[in-house]
Amino acid sequence: MDQSEPAARRRLRPPSLFLMLAEVRSLFEFNTSLLLSPLLMRAPKGDGHPVLALPGFLASDLSMAPMRRYLKQLGYDTYAWKMGRNLGGIASRRNALKSLLTEIHGNTGRKVSIVGWSLGGVYARDLALQLPDMIRSVITLGSPFANDVRATNATRLYEALSGETVEHNSELTKAIAGDLPVPATSIYSRTDGIVNWRTSLLRPSDTAENIEVHLASHIGLGVNAAALWAVADRLAQAEGEFHPFDRSGPFAIAYGSPVNAQSGSVS
Structure with a gap:
């Protein structure tokens, strides 16, 4: 591999002003999901295992309420994080x-799946590294955990509010960006207006994969119909099993082909 490639990947740019302004389409994504509710309920049913939903930066449990409600209707035991608005702080939130x-694992006696939106997904990956025996799977939505994690339109505000600096070469960031000891799925969109989509690419393996949702916004990714279907499909896998996401379902047109995490190109 060309030695200049790693450096080039570290110098990613945040999404353009146009994409950031286009985030207003998230309202359309939410309304579309409501209209497609009957179709979404045809997703594989859950087995009742606990699912913890972690909100993104500046968001609260309210942002994850539609997803928790949807997953509960499918048969999952859903949990909110109950920590108010997420003002950041990967290290400070860890304990x-x-x-x-x-607590969730102890009360239910079952492994917990974690669905994290944006910064919530970074928390989820960090938890998987620390307590893998308690986690069944991790699903992230537009989460900037890989490559140049500073390539977002929220980095400066995150650092100001959390008091933590985003350091690409820190040991913590490197660990979160690496392979997880549990099944992992990263759902992302190339039209994300907050996070550079390349920072959401994990290294595909027998227990990890990336799922692209065409034209989704960052703010709307957690209520996007195609993303919700993908989350439900991934959660429905039996504990200890992992198989590639089937892109031929009812939202087939909404998904991109698998990509190479190293180059960002289609496999």
Whole structure:
């Protein structure tokens, strides 16, 4: 591989102003999901295992309410994070999140799947590294955990509010960007107006994959119909099993082909 490639990947740019302004389409995504509710309920049913939903930066449990409600209707035991608005802080939130996960696992006696939106997905991946025996799977939505994680339109605000600096070469960031000891899925969109989509690409393996949702916004990814279907499909896998996402379902037109995490090109 060309030695200049790693450096080039580290110098990613945040999404353009046009894409950021286009985030207003998230309202359309939400309304579309409501209209497609009957179709979404045809997704594989859950087995009742617990699912913890973690909100993104500046968001609260309210942002994840539609997803929790949808997953509950499919048969999952859903949980909110109950920590108010997410003002950031990967290191500062670690103990509280570990306690929350431990409580859910202890009360249910079952492994917990975690669905994290944006920064919530970064928390989820960090939890998987610390408490893998309590986690069944991790699903992230537009989460900037790989490559140049500074390539977002929220980096400066995150650093100002959280008091933590985003350091691409830190040991913590490297670990979160690496392979997880549990099944992992990253759902992302190339039209994300907040996070550069390349920062959401994990290294595909026998237990990890990327799923692209065409034309989805960052703010709308958690209520996007195609993304919701993908989340439900991934959660429905039996514990200890992992198989590639089937893009031929009712939302087939909404998904991109698998990509190479190293180059960002179609496999």
